[in-house]
Amino acid sequence: MEIWHFNLRHLAAIVRISELGTMIAAAEAVSLTQPAITQALGRMEEQLGLPLFERRHNGMVETEAAQLLVPRFRAALDHIGSPHVTMSRLRAMLALADAGSYVGAAQITGLSLPSLHRAVNDLSLSLRRQLVARRGKAIMLTEAGRAMARSLRLGRIELETALAELASLKGDEQRSLAVGAMPLSRARVLPAAVTRFVRRHPQVRLRIVEGSRAELVEPLRNGAIDLMIGALRQPLMEPDLVQTELFLDHPVVLGRRDHPLAGQAPSLEDLAQWPWIIAAQGAPLRDAWEQMFARAGLDQPQVLVEAGSVMTIRQLLIESDCLTLLSPDQVSVELEAGWLTTLCAAPPGLARMIGVTTRASWVPTQVQVDFIEQLHQLTSSNPDHDPQQD
Structure with missing residues (x-):
């Protein structure tokens, strides 16, 4: 069905x-x-x-x-949100939003162009809002149309989840979980939670979408992913999202294993003399790095490369005298292999809260609740606990 x-x-x-x-x-x-x-x-x-x-x-x-x-x-x-929305209008509006044209919407749904035009126009008239605007030969959603499409997508997801819940009740597991993974979640916490989860629910479809917060926040708000794990934002700017804390991450200063500062307990003045590889402007880690020097009254060091990929940063560190600021969890393999070394801990006050971000309106299924509980079990008893030891 x-x-x-x-x-x-x-x-x-x-x-x-x-x-x-x-x-x-x-x-x-x-x-x-x-x-x-x-x-x-x-x-x-x-x-x-x-x-x-x-x-x-x-x-x-x-x-x-x-x-x-x-x-x-x-x-x-x-x-x-409106009794004027019928299922045919909902389907036509979402198809148009997803395809970007009536022709594309017709291909997605198999409905005729006149039916699609009529359904979208009727919805616009009944809501007394312009949902679609024409720009030459192209059409685009208005601000009201984009807001409506988001609401309808979330409604569609709830109905699809209802059918998946019903199928599970009948013994045919069709439930799913889509997790947005920001960089700090990928090293230990998320893999450990996934391992536990798939043991308990081997038939549930689990999808992990990796990306930065900027890449994941709109898919979360639109319902393409169910939750997002990573560094929390304070303050939270999106009113339709909520955050739940998991643990504090304490970043450290890293360099190659035979870096001239290795084994010297360098001061901030020492660190300021070397080039850095750090996240781009606007990232929480970049903000923390800038605060590290600003609080000490020091000029910011040279940023040789802006990068967010741990793989890229690792290779650049190995082949240069650059420094970086990262969670030790993100480079645990590199530290254990002796490719990189921890030069010193970051000053107090730079710890980042890692947690889960969800839609405020989200009603999780039981298996989705179970996944979140796995995350909390792995982190609540001891914020410095290593989940890979489980």
Whole structure:
């Protein structure tokens, strides 16, 4: 079954049955007759292949299937946010947003161009917002259109998750988890959590998307990934996101194994005399590096190369006298192999909080909750704990 077979008004009716407990009250709440809401519920149960409610003399009681599905239906409708959105309008708007043209949307959906135009135009008129603007021969979403597309995407994800939850209930595991991994999460914490998770849930589809925060934050907000792990931002600028702390990371100053400063306990004045390889402007690590010298009243050293890739930084350090500031977890293999050496710890106050960022509206599945619990178990008992030892 695909979500496009759902009737959004019928989903609203099912949510109301769950909330109000009787067919009569739910019918009044969604402006349907009792026979109509009874027919809608029967059709939904037939489509899903499971009963959603037990009919008792004192009202309707949720089945296990309804306990899984109703929160998803409610979340989807909250994201969609308007009774004027029908499933055909939702599908057309998302196809247009994803494809960037009506022709592309037709190819994605198999719907005719007139149907797509009509659905998007009707949605725009009913919402009293211009969702699409024409620029010569091209079309583009307006600001209102982009906001609407994001809301509809999140609604679609909730409905797709509902079907995956239902399939799991029937014994056909289709649930998934998409994790955005920023650099500081990749060395130890994330691999350890993934190892534990796949042992417990071998059939759950797990996808890891690597990137910087700038590359991952919009996919997170749009629902393409479920959560993001890495250095937290203070303050958090996106009002639709929330952050949960995991552990403090303490960066160190690194150089090649036979660097002239090795074994000398160098001061900040000593470090300022050497060229550096450091993250680009705006990255938390770059901010911490700049603060390290500014607090000591020193001019910033020469930045020979701006780089965020640990692999690139490692090779540049090995072949030069440059220094860098990184978490020891990020270069644990290089340190153990003796390619790099820790010259000194960073001054106090430069520790970075590592944590999980999610959408404020996110309602995780049980397997997604379990993954987050694995992260907390690996880090909560001891912030300096090495998860690879588990």
